[in-house]
Amino acid sequence: xxxxxxxxxxxxxxxxxxxxxxxxxxxxxxxxxxxxxxxxxxxxxxxxxxxxxxxxxxxxxxxxxxxxxxxxxxxxxxxxxxxxxxxxxxxxxxxxxxxxxxxxxxxxxxxxxxxxxxxxxxxxxxxxxxxxxxxxxxxxxxxxxxxxxxxxxxxxxxxxxxxxxxxxxxxxxxxxxxxxxxxxxxxxxxxxxxxxxxxxxxxxxxxxxxxxxxxxxxxxxxxxxxxxxxxxxxxxxxxxxxxxxxxxxxxxxxxxxxxxxxxxxxxxxxxxxxxxxxxxxxxxxxxxxxxxxxxxxxxxxxxxxxxxxxxxxxxxxxxxxxxxxxxxxxxxxxxxxxxxxxxxxxxxxxxxxxxxxxxxxxxxxxxxxxxxxxxxxxxxxxxxxxxxxxxxxxxxxxxxxxxx
Ligand SMILES: [Zn+2]
Numbered sequence: 001x002x003x004x005x006x007x008x009x010x011x012x013x014x015x016x017x018x019x020x021x022x023x024x025x026x027x028x029x030x031x032x033x034x035x036x037x038x039x040x041x042x043x044x045x046x047x048x049x050x051x052x053x054x055x056x057x058x059x060x061x062x063x064x065x066x067x068x069x070x071x072x073x074x075x076x077x078x079x080x081x082x083x084x085x086x087x088x089x090x091x092x093x094x095x096x097x098x099x100x101x102x103x104x105x106x107x108x109x110x111x112x113x114x115x116x117x118x119x120x121x122x123x124x125x126x127x128x129x130x131x132x133x134x135x136x137x138x139x140x141x142x143x144x145x146x147x148x149x150x151x152x153x154x155x156x157x158x159x160x161x162x163x164x165x166x167x168x169x170x171x172x173x174x175x176x177x178x179x180x181x182x183x184x185x186x187x188x189x190x191x192x193x194x195x196x197x198x199x200x201x202x203x204x205x206x207x208x209x210x211x212x213x214x215x216x217x218x219x220x221x222x223x224x225x226x227x228x229x230x231x232x233x234x235x236x237x238x239x240x241x242x243x244x245x246x247x248x249x250x251x252x253x254x255x256x257x258x259x260x261x262x263x264x265x266x267x268x269x270x271x272x273x274x275x276x277x278x279x280x281x282x283x284x285x286x287x288x289x290x291x292x293x294x295x296x297x298x299x300x301x302x303x304x305x306x307x308x309x310x311x312x313x314x315x316x317x318x319x320x321x322x323x324x325x326x327x328x329x330x331x332x333x334x335x336x337x338x339x340x341x342x343x344x345x346x347x348x349x350x351x352x353x354x355x356x357x358x359x360x361x362x363x364x365x366x367x368x369x370x371x372x373x374x375x376x377x378x379x380x381x382x383x384x385x386x387x388x389x390x391x392x393x394x395x396x397x398x399x400x401x402x403x404x
Pocket of ligand 1: 065066067125213268321322
């Protein structure tokens with residue numbers, strides 16, 4: 001049974017459990033779908049109980065952060081540490097697969113992999129026009145949606161006028177439904193502050209979300225604080241280091257302050273935050289932290305501040321990041337790991353891959369909430385448990401899979 005909800009046919013689903021974001025699971029629910037809309041949710045009547053499928057129905061999923069150009073990798077790139085060496089491996093991979101055809105093939109594959117794992121909205125970091133066009137084509141075929149964050153990199157002062165000219169040319173262009181265009185300055189160690197500020201001002205004018213990798217490693221913090229360390233050596237080695245390049249930027253906070261001037265923003269990773277930065281994010285919930293649990297674990301970072309952020313009232317959503325640091329593109333697996341690392345049940349974390357994640361990308365959270373009168377964008381996961389406690393345990397186990 002295809003429970004995606006994109007089809008117009010009328011149908012009824014009788015499920016053992018219904019899982020709505022942030023709410024305890026409801027047993028034995030009957031869902032009526034008419035012309036693609038979820039029109040009724042009720043308790044399965046006694047004479048239909050034998051028709052109940054051993055599944056939990058969940059909303060369609062959102063992956064707030066990925067780079068689909070790496071989707072043909074069979075395993076993550078190595079070494080995972082030190083981080084600048086992993087960046088060198090990424091640069092090496094790009095040199096081995098330099099053509100637009102290589103990139104587009106990987107993007108198309110990544111869209112299909114995402115679709116097969118139940119992702120219906122993707123926050124994709126996109127490095128070229130052709131990748132953006134391919135994203136639009138491939139997403140159109142699956143019936144999903146995506147935000148295409150066009151990525152900007154440029155650290156040397158003399159390159160900035162050219163990068164800003166490219167930025168302005170891009171702002172004048174567009175991609176169309178089902179893809180929305182947005183902007184992404186890559187990271188503090190790869191983006192000159194003048195380019196960063198230019199991207200922020202264009203994103204603010206556009207009104208869309210902006211995404212930036214921030215506070216990913218201690219090396220990044222050392223570069224900002226002391227202008228030294230592995231990233232300094234990395235930039236020196238590429239002939240890109242410029243003593244004046246980072247200007248007044250001495251920590252993550254000024255980046256967060258600039259991002260917060262946009263309508264909405266994603267601070268990707270945010271693995272190493274000070275208490276002041278956590279408080280700033282709590283005071284600015286339109287700046288969402290994108291936590292990528294399996295990527296975080298693969299790099300061997302210190303514990304992520306996700307729990308502290310949630311408790312402070314900051315917005316946390318989940319992403320897979322790319323297959324250069326993750327074995328696959330399953331956001332469900334990210335949700336399972338994030339749940340196992342928190343004190344909460346999976347349904348309490350579910351908004352981070354549905355409603356909250358959709359809102360962070362600028363979409364209507366109600367489309368990912370299984371409300372009556374809304375599109376029936378839903379999935380099923382295997383689940384034959386009899387009690388809420390057993391459901392909670394089963395949902396985070398490896399045996400629990402998204403059925404698409
Ligand atoms: Zn990333």
